[in-house]
Amino acid sequence: MRRLIGHLFWAAVSVGAAFFLAGIALERGEPVNSMWLVLAATCTYLVGYRFYAKFIAAKVMALNNDRATPAERLRNGHDYEPTNKWILFGHHFAAIAGPGPLVGPTLAAQFGYLPGTLWLIIGAVLGGAVQDFVILFCSMRRDGKTLGQMAREEIGKTGGIAALLTVLFIMIILLAVVALVVVNALKGSPWGTFTIAATMPIAIFMGLYLRYWRPGKVLEVSLIGFALVVLSIFGGQWVAESPALAPWFTLGGMSLAVAVIIYGFFASALPVWLLLAPRDYLSTFVKLGVVLMLGVGILFVRPELQLPAFTRFTDGTGPIFAGKIFPFCFITIACGAISGFHSLISSGTTPKMIAKEWHAWPVGYGSMLLESFVGIMAMIAACVLQPGVYFAVNSPAGIVGTTPEAATATITSWGFPVTVGEMEQLARDVGEHTLFYRTGGAPSLALGMAHIFATGAGGRAILGFWYHFAIMFEALFILTIIDAGTRVGRFMLQDLLGHLHKPLGRTSWMPGVIGASAAVVLAWGYFLIQGVRDPLGGINSLWPLFGIANQLLAAIALCVATTILIKMHRARYMWITCLPLAWLVVVTFTAGWQKIFSPEPRVGFLAQADHLETALRSGQIAAAKVTEIQALIFNARLDATVCGIFLFLVALILADSIRVWVGILRGTREAKVTEAPFVPSRLRPEEI
């Protein structure tokens, strides 16, 4: 009887998944309620988790709870520790969830709600969650080895070095692009700038509190820090309304970029307990809390989507970023569908904490589904805005015109009516001077979130508070990524430089620390400044570059996973990893090729450089602008080179992997499995 009820339940969920997916795909002409997206995603995730992931766990990986995991065998009270699966699920989710699944879907909404939503759901079930799960499994069976170590051991030295270089390059682009998102969100906003500036002394206070006054009381100090951050939001409103103080916190893009660069340098060079760690604790709790709040808010408010299923910009003429729906929708949304960065987390702390092998199923596969759901919520938050408002906020002046009147006229002519009066009223409601040209995704996401929160609690009267609360939330954990990323980049660089001159590799040698920190900060700072100066808004060139890089890292992870499956004599199941790998290779190489060689100047970096050079040579550029244009030409060529390097590195790893696969399948190469030997588990249930 129980079995029959189970079958009926899963049949209903499967029918529900098909019904809700068909509903959002076929609905035309009428506004769609956000619950359709929520239900389509939930039912599909459940089916994917119960059937596809379980099939992978049982048949492909042959997970075995009788086999001791590294957490049990190597238990040391530090990093190797058997942990309850639901606690580890939360821990892993907190580690993989960053700004990517929030910003990517917001930007991709320029194509309409449907392409991004379908990619988030299908990409996660068949690609992203599979990658995270398989890499977690591979690392768990190898005592928690990192992706780089596995690439070196399973594919070869070339693969290992290429993986290390790819991670370093990706981090530089990632840090630049997320810094640009913060800069664009705070540009000309004294309220936002004050709130974010206040988080720095708050984090230092937390660091000192934890170090000297109440050592070990992390939850206590995080609660105090959160209360202070909320107070700083009210303080920001007061500052913005003060004629004496507001000018101090009203900064342009370049000033903010320099401030973020200086911050990144100090956060990387200062002792980690003083600024980085307390900010990280705070941002983790705020992140989880806000994601939960957004989920509850959407269920409670059930807002209608205002953006259509498809917009006219599927043809590649979008104002936020240029490029057709294929491949650019799949590049813009990386995190939330499939993100290579997750493979670094799945081969980091998590495999050392898994108590039983079957726990990898909810932790690896399930956490990624939850991240995908965060992407769906971001898509909903972006699509509840009036389309005209969405495009007015996200479009750069270089595309829609440099005055509010020109911008609204251009956007209205696209079929998305909006007026200057509406935009001014909205800006007043949220306590901003203007909401035009706020590219980067963060402000429009904050507007959507504020709309949902305000409808749920407080109404329009506190829209400004919710808007700045959302901006604070986004900026807080983006800045955590910037400081932690700069620090990691510094370690990577010092590791490399140590081979040239030994003291440079010592992480305690001050000249080495300062030099390496400065080099990493200057590297991402250069791209950040480039983004700020870009008349097309910076996001147009940097976000696709980041998306390509991130998905190429996923391709590397899937190459490693496929190699391991073949070595495990599971070649008949290699389609599980080869399917997303083939898709990623097609998408990223198409996007990369177009970003380098497309004749359309807004898409192709080289065409953009040629276009500007032609204008320069023909004397169309005013003398005062010549240096700026020359810098833009150089930057476009630099971006093309960076994109080319990414493609080359991944082609190298792919070719190396295929060589290994063919060798093993033909029997000319030994399929040496490097996993740890079987040791029976003695872990008692009460120990987990």
Next chain:
Amino acid sequence: MSLLKRASFLFWELLQELSDESAYRRHLAYHGRRHSPEEWRRFSDQRLQAKYVRPKCC
């Protein structure tokens, strides 16, 4: 009711894990030491040093 109690317990444990307070308890138990400001600083330095050599996810 017991489900709610269990969920609350897990949530609290998750917060403790995310805040490194659980890891600190394990550290004290494993090394047979008692809590003191110096012990926390020693643990925290080791923990944070290991934590921030890994990239954070995007």
